[in-house]
Amino acid sequence: MNETPTKREYLLPPKTNVGVIGWLKTNLFSNWHNSLLTFLLVALLAWLLPPLIRWAFIDSLWNSSAEACRNIDGACWSVIPNNLRFIILGFFPEGEEWRPIVAMLLLLGLVIYSKERSRWRKSLGWLWLANIIVMGSLMHGGVFGLSVVETSQWSGLPLTLLLSFFGMIVAYPFGILLALGRRSNMPTIKTMCVTYIEMIRGVPLISMLFMSSIMFPLFLPEGVTIDKVLRALIAIILFTAAYIAEVVRGGLQAMPRGQYEAADSLGLNYSQTMRLIILPQALKIVIPPSVGILLSVFKDTSLVVIIALFDVLKTTMVTLSNPEWGRYSTESYIFLALLYFCFCYAMSSYSRKLEKELDTGY
């Protein structure tokens, strides 16, 4: 007993602060206005939820014909399975459906594989290159005995993923270069970058898309044509890069001067300093706003409808123009919203994970 005279007692926290009751008390009923708000919310939910659940789940039909839906009060989810092929794949030729599906699975698979930072090596870059070639061959065909599918027939989800994914992947490094250029000591480079960024940011994406589809071809020499999907992709890249550049510039400005000085005093040159010291830290700081931009790019790809490209939003709208299914637009748009939500939520939760992993306690 006398051996450890100073051993102190470790007490458990008071009962009221732990467990379900503790949680309720601190989070929902901590004071009178908090309690009032809780009751109001519960009442609101009690009023709204039952009819909603009734509509969506109880009175609804999930896989029926359009006729069967005429006689119910609930949701007609049947519109989705009946038109899934067209909503997802659009005008991709009959009998070749496996090609875009495999391409999309390859893309998703590699994205998931690339999530682990320990796998970010040179070999991963080669893997991506190989994957892009395979995906391109699958979509376009003309090799390995696959029939050629013109890009004008690319539509639905593959088109949305293509535009948004490659838009982001290419725009990000381009935006970083613009940000570095804007902070450059060389006046010409600086002026060019500032002009570019400010011009693009002063123009809506829609007009960029219009320009790419209508004006741009007028400037090309006779006989040269650039694919319409590619033009839209370029417009999206040019547009996104300007926004990324400004966000990255903010991160660069937040870097303390001591970091540059420490790198300089070791004898690192400009590109090493940027690549090894400044950008890794600056980009980490700007993960939240960058993800904001990437999410809006993903959603804004739906604007390509105005230049007659059929992304997944447009294919849904086409489905609804069929008189048989036209009245079930609510159900279709809810489905579409969920689809977009899944991708966006995955992106933002991954960014939060990345932020946590890169946190080194500074």
Add this chain to the structure above:
Amino acid sequence: MTDTQKNINSSATEKPIIEIIGMHKWYGEFHVLSDINLQVQSGEKIVICGPSGSGKSTLIRCINRLEEHQRGQIIVNGTELSNDVKNIEKVRAEVGMVFQHFNLFPHLTILENLTLGPIWVRKQPKKEAEENAMMYLEKVQIAEQAKKYPGQLSGGQQQRVAIARSLCMNPQVMLFDEPTSALDPEMIKEVLDVMIGLAEEGMTMLVVTHEMGFAKSVADRVMFMDEGEIVEQNSPDVFFDNPQHERTKLFLSQIL
């Protein structure tokens, strides 16, 4: 030009590792450094002191070109500092610098902080750089922290890592800009001990510091700066016991 030539020739027998000749520097209109002349022999330890704003930091930052001088010459290890980027990088690789606020790279582990320079500037193989780095961490008594991040260390430990980071480049000269003034009193000693050890091994050191005990025991020469000029430089005995200038006396009476 001929003056310089003579200067370089005359010291050919014992070539100074740092030579500053008639150097001036301005920040905009403000004349921070005026007519600085300084020769540092290999192995010499110089302590620079002076009131705040006297240009001590600016002077040593000119030596590795973190600041640019506008007149005169700075020659480090035979390379003159000019706008030539290759020369600047060459000088910087030979001159280590320790900052008041450590300036470790927070996104890299301690070990990565140490191997960065050797791998990318000296082109050392990674394994060799790591072994070397571990040796220096051992020397500053912090080897067990190699896998941690700077944010997880105390100030004194971070400063010792910063010293080790410079040493990994195997520099000819080490510059210290108030290395202990951002530290709590109980951590100052651990950093000074490392610096004393370094001095005993014969490293050429220029140290801006207010630690007069360190100056007395380690310095070959103590230099007093005021208003951008080197007012007085002498061996520590003479400097502290028998200062020549009024300004030096005033300064010493304030800090001792």
